[in-house]
Amino acid sequence: MSRYLTPRTQPTQCAACPVRQNALFQVVPLSYIEDAQSRRTDQYRLAARRVLYEEGSPAEMAFTLFQGWMLLYRSDAEGHRQGLRVALPGDFLGYMPPGSSHIHHAAVAVTDVVVCGFRQEGLHEMMTKHPDLATHITRIQARYMASCQNHMLGLGRKSAEQRIAYLVAELFHRLRYRRLIASDATTMPFPLTQEMVGDMTGLTPVHTNRVMRKLRSEGLLRVERTRLEIPDADALASLGGFVPEEPA
Amino acid sequence: MSRYLTPRTQPTQCAACPVRQNALFQVVPLSYIEDAQSRRTDQYRLAARRVLYEEGSPAEMAFTLFQGWMLLYRSDAEGHRQGLRVALPGDFLGYMPPGSSHIHHAAVAVTDVVVCGFRQEGLHEMMTKHPDLATHITRIQARYMASCQNHMLGLGRKSAEQRIAYLVAELFHRLRYRRLIASDATTMPFPLTQEMVGDMTGLTPVHTNRVMRKLRSEGLLRVERTRLEIPDADALASLGGFVPEEPA
DNA sequence: CGGGTATTTGACGACTGTCAACGCCAGTGG
């Protein structure tokens, strides 16, 4: 059973932290940034392993992740957890269209994180005022849907080794694409525990460990503390069947 | 490897067939139905096993499925196919937000089908003219996303038996919810081959067969021709961990 | 009746899960 489930706590408000331009930009086109600024909440800090929202909680708020990593997941009646997405800075979480009462997944902080909240209603008002904001959000949703489909392909049809290679290759690509690491970097931060990797890939922690060890022995990965070195990103992507797509 | 891949063929135009009110309603709120009618194409008929659109084809058209079942899937470099969704009459297929160049999945007709096409551009124009049409489509997308997440939970964490039970329970629920079968029905049409069931559940055809056979021997399913009898829908749903949700 | 498609069955093996234990490391408190 899961070890990193901690009770939900209120995020604690914090002084505004420096915002990366591209983080907010992911959600709100620059032309609406003033309207958006007036509608957003203050920034909130949440400690690692804390839950931002739970499965089935009312769909009141959506969030932009400013700093840190989060894990989005669902779990079934028996308590098995399936990871849906690793959220990186700039990601948009928890949005639901008007009329939705509850959210279907949960979000837990992998590292300490900073998020910024929008009331769903405020977003919906903005969307009717600015039709192309609606388009923009639809585009984000479509992008998540595509990544969701890639993920389903992996869960249904790929080997454990391929799934893990895919996960790492995808994270590496997204970090570079968003300039969270240099475009010529060969290492990346990697705060996920092996259990979380297992959650994402549909594997048990034990098997995850064996496979990651195999990838290491094959020279495809190198692990140092909370970082990962990727000697040959192309080989990794090709093993996992990862094909980079532009907006990520 | 897959056996039901057939080359894409142009759908053949056909005389308008009777449209179920609720089918079009899934896509276009009744208030815009006139605008929608003026922008849609004629109806097209497509024979079973024909491909409506392929992975990577340009995102020109979206479709409403009027009659018949379709299977949406993705496949990887090695030709493994993973089913994403079974589309039933009333479903909206192939929509992509403005700026998307290609579609990431493919759609094949399970039975003979009738679809109605919209040019993506036309939809985008309508969405800017009628902001709540945008909302409506966003809502459909969110619903598909939720079902996608249920599916991921199954692929990653459920046994073969549970996945198949879930699939059948979900289809049964959707058919009833859309009044495509009576609400007290205990049988349903079931045109999917076992191979297609395997595609949806991430199993091989052989293993799919064994598990369906087991479900039969347990009295949870009964197969007649192209129909399925479900003696105890609650038992099936509970085995598969299926929880009905209202909009389906 | 014939040919192709779908289902069924058996034998076998690989991949992955389960259970249990141990080691490592960082933070904590004495």
Place this chain on the structure above:
DNA sequence: CCACTGGCGTTGACAGTCGTCAAATACCCG
């Protein structure tokens, strides 16, 4: 400064699910 503790990673032995290969049977449509 050091022992303690809890979380995480690692390893071994074993079992079970599921995939693979191959072939036989059943079914549908012309």
